[in-house]
Structures are given as C-alpha cells and as structure tokens.
Amino acid sequence: MTQKIADDIDRRILKELVADARITNNELAERVGLSASACLRRLRRLEETGVIQGYAALVDPAVEGWTMTAIASIRLSRQHDDEIQMFENAVQSWDEVLECHLVTGSRDYVLKVMSAGLEQYERFIKDKIAKLKCVDTIETSFVMNTIKARRF
Structure with a gap:
C-alpha cells in the first residue's frame, strides 16, 4: 500500500489548507518551503490519494x-x-x-x-x-x- 502522507512537508501543507483552503499555491509553497511546482505536485498527489477529500465553504x-x-x-x-x-x-x-x-x-x-x-x-x-x-x-x-x- 502506498503511503498517503509522505513526510512533514505534506503535514504542513495540510495544516495550512485547513487554516485557509483558499490560499494560493504560491503562498502555500512559500509557507511550506517548496517551489510552486513541487508544492502543486504534492497537492495533486494528496488529492488523488484521497488525503484531501474536497474543499468547502464554512457557512454560519x-x-x-x-x-x-x-x-x-x-x-x-x-x-x-x-x-x-x-x-x-x-x-x-x-x-x-x-x-x-x-x-x-x-x-x-x-x-x-x-x-x-x-x-x-x-x-x-x-x-x-x-x-x-x-x-x-x-x-x-x-x-x-x-x-x-x-x-x-
């Protein structure tokens, strides 16, 4: 079975997205210490493996x-x-x-x-x-x- 979360960078990506799912890829990459392209590849993998199950608006x-x-x-x-x-x-x-x-x-x-x-x-x-x-x-x-x- 393929490991869904590779390392602490994946965990930091998830933490940032939980805090703000509307963050741009460039800002996310900067916060986790990756290039924009490397961050986007990781993000797509997290989506494809089901770690990220979707994005939603929280309504009052x-x-x-x-x-x-x-x-x-x-x-x-x-x-x-x-x-x-x-x-x-x-x-x-x-x-x-x-x-x-x-x-x-x-x-x-x-x-x-x-x-x-x-x-x-x-x-x-x-x-x-x-x-x-x-x-x-x-x-x-x-x-x-x-x-x-x-x-x-």
Whole structure:
C-alpha cells in the first residue's frame, strides 16, 4: 500500500489548507518551503490519494436561522438490519442532522442537530425521529457554547 502522507512537508501543507483552503499555491509553497511546482505536485498527489477529500465553504448556520445545536442520543428498539437501515435512510434525508455517528455503549447513534430554537427542535423530534417505529429512546443535550471545533 502506498503511503498517503509522505513526510512533514505534506503535514504542513495540510495544516495550512485547513487554516485557509483558499490560499494560493504560491503562498502555500512559500509557507511550506517548496517551489510552486513541487508544492502543486504534492497537492495533486494528496488529492488523488484521497488525503484531501474536497474543499468547502464554512457557512454560519445562523444565516439559515439555525441558532441552536442539540446532541441527540438514539437507541433503537432492536439492532436488526431492517431497523438499522430504516433509521440510517431516514437520517440521510433530514437537513437538521449535521452529523450521525454509530456508537458503542448504551446508545446506538449520536446525532448533531441544528434548529432555529426549542420549538423547532421539538417539532423535529415529534415529526421525524419519534415517528420511526425502530426508535426506542431519544435523549437530548443542548449545546450551550462551543469551546473548540476542529476541522480536518
């Protein structure tokens, strides 16, 4: 298997791109100590090998009216393939769900959910999650403040 990250220069390239994905190749090359052509070759290799999976704009959720973040822990009634598939398919269609993780422990899934407020979150729970026959319990924690949010 080919190593995806060759050395510390690759790591510095990634660190700079995480900080500013719109950096020019010339500026990136200067910051990591490479020529522009060598930097571009490394960047293309990191993209082609899947280390860099894409580029995105980070948009303030408040622009969409989403000012409240909730962490919902979900336990399914049974861990059968049909119920797992039902839940995962439903989650894919819900815009409010930013992240969904299959987890170990007493819960099956943890969701990061955004809404415009408590009433909208309650409507999301009642109209979407609670209507799934495969869901046994829902436990919610509300995010009061984000101390650190790292992007990869």
